[in-house]
Amino acid sequence: MRLRELLDGDELGLRLLVGRGAGDGPDGVPDRLISAVPTIDLADPGRFLTGGELVLTGLAWWRGDGDAEPFVRVLARAGVTALAAGEVEHRLVPHDLVRACRLHGVPLVAVPPETSFATITERVLHRLPRLHRRDVGSLAAMVERHRRLLADRAAPDSVLELLRQSLGLDVRVLSATGRQIAGAQPALRPGTASALAARYLAARRAREEAPYRVGVGERLYCLVPVPGAAGPAAELGDWLVVVEAGTGSPTAPDVELLDRLVELLADARSAHERSNAARRDLARRSLDLVSDSGVPAEEIPVRLRSTAQAVISGVGTWPRCQYVVAGGEWQGGRPVPASALRVLLEEALVQEGGAAPVSAQDIAATVDGDEVVLMVLAPGAALDHAALRRRLSAALARWLGPADSVCVGVGTPVADPGNARRGLAEARNALRIAREGPERVTVRGPADLTAHILSLLPLIPADARRAFAERHLGPLRDHDRRHRTQLLATLEAFLDCDASWSRTAARLRLHVNSLRQRVARIEEVTGTDLGRLETRLDFLAALRAV
Structure with missing residues (x-):
């Protein structure tokens, strides 16, 4: 049965709220086939869907704005025909759900309070041929999956989600630093992802032949690189497919599936690199x-x-x-x-x-x-x-x-x-x-x-800094060398103590009068006045510049 035929029946009172998407007829009413009619009121319906369903929901899972988007996203990835929302729970279909269906291109139908879900289910099942009902549903789901794979070649998450739903296969795509780019949730633990990325880089540099089988803790993983651009930074920009592996050797169908998956992900990586x-x-x-x-x-x-x-x-x-x-x-x-x-x-x-x-x-x-x-x-x-x-x-x-x-x-x-x-x-x-x-x-x-x-100071060229320091500190360095004095060390301590006589004298273990004599000698040798803030800043800059 097509969704159009269900909507045309006035006795059910169904209203199409969202319906202009891929596969729609010329008047905007979806022409998609309905293969099954499940009633779902769980926040995550993914494990119950194979594609082609008219999903009935009483909206018991919806509590407020933001709840609809993850629910509808799962429906879109599964390839359902439409979502039919009952108006009993909230007296109307929340705008949050309308907005989410428009975002993901999922047709949305409003079911009035007087129409039961059982009536809708009976109407659809009555139209499906009894002997071939399951085969028709499987065929429709298979066609829908193929359509989505072709449409989403540049969207790795969609492809990997279909694999998870169809085969129960958790596949993840990691960067060479261990960041998850796409794939099953929850993501791998940071330590595991980092270890897998490190093992991948080591195998790549050692020119080992892919796929790589890597053990982390008690789990065994299969790592396969996704082809991409070459260059000096190629290995750092690599994508790698991560699949939990069994203890035995992979079968021919396993290898074939992995090869085809890598081809699809290579297309996705190419699209990413073009953007x-x-x-x-x-x-x-x-x-x-x-x-x-x-x-x-x-x-x-x-x-x-x-x-x-x-x-x-x-x-x-x-x-x-x-x-x-x-x-x-x-x-x-x-x-x-x-x-x-x-x-x-x-x-x-x-x-x-x-x-x-x-x-x-x-x-x-x-x-x-x-x-x-x-x-x-x-x-x-x-x-x-x-x-x-x-x-x-x-x-x-x-x-x-x-x-x-x-x-x-x-x-x-x-x-x-x-x-x-x-x-x-x-x-x-x-x-x-x-x-x-x-x-x-x-x-x-x-x-x-x-x-x-x-x-x-680092913004000044190095040669200019050295010349500045030599002009201010050179005379003191020469005097210390000739007379075995410590004028330069005294100046540095004096500035470091914010020109405090008592603190500087205590640090150098001198009497304050002895310190004053040294400072006077510094001023005489350099021809400056350390009582001036500008002079102290010049000397401090000279000391930091070397």
Whole structure:
């Protein structure tokens, strides 16, 4: 029976609330076949569905706005024909349910209080041929599954959910850092996912032949790489299929199924990389415009808006963004490939509990020499530097050596394209500050530039800093060397004690009068007056510059 025929019967009083989707007739009423009529009032109906059903629900599971979307999402993935909602429980069909059905393209039918679900079920079953009812339902479900597989080749979650429902097979897709990209929920425990990713990278670098069989605890997993782009950062951007494996050797049908699944996921990865390419183009064009000193400042907003509109379809305004710039060094001073850093930063940003609630679609990245520049699009809040450093450290744990380093600079959020140049400059300046840090992974932001005037020293070229320090401290160093005095150490202690005579004397174990004589000698040798704040700041900067 078709849904259209059920709706045409006036005696049932059914009303179509949502019905313009794929497979609809010319007048907008769905022409889909009904293969079964289950009544479901559980919040998660997935295990009872195979596709083609007219699902009847009394809405006992609905309590308020937000409850409908997960319920309808499961129906859409299962490929049901329609959802019929009774009006007895809430006296009407909640708008939350109407909105969710429109979002997922699931036809929605309102069932009035006077019409029983038993009457609807009897009407449908009466039309199905008695001898072939089960076969027709199975065939319709199979056709619907095939239709969904063809339509959702670029949506891994839909394909993997169909496998779970049809075969009870839990399949997950992980990144090379252990982040779950798609697949069964709940996700693997972080320790398990991290161990699987580490084993995958080790096998790949050892040129072992896939699939890889890996044991974690008492469980055995099969890992298969999903083909993708090549390049120096390829392994870090890899996708891997994770399936819990049995103790015996895989059968031929198992291998065939896995091969076909990897082909579908390769299409999904290609679609993902194509969308990444558009965002990277946006980042490249934005960087070129903002960095080009020949572009007048007043023209930048207009050009950036048009660039965003040209690259990101449907964008009518400048996307609020935050610039992130990063660079790294291997032991010995060789730069870490910027393309690899780009992947690692993207992973660190999108991981759950990361620096900001952003998705992979919110990041536009490009490479600028040995540095990577990211535009984090429309973040709800400024990036959390501590969370970014924590996630980045975790992503780098198995990849960087003990003497290697990665530094990251973050600018303030840019709400208007007229401030883009300043936001990028802040990120670059923060990166210069980060390069001075002793940590293996260092993240700095605008607050680190303004917390103290001396934090601006790294923005001055190294040669200029050395010359400045030598001009102020050289005479004292020469005097100490010739006369075996400790004027330089005295000056450093004096400044460190905020020019307090008593505290400095106590630290150096001198009488205050002896300290005054030393300070007077420092002023004589350098031709300065340490009673002036400007003089003390100059000497403090000189000491920090070396």
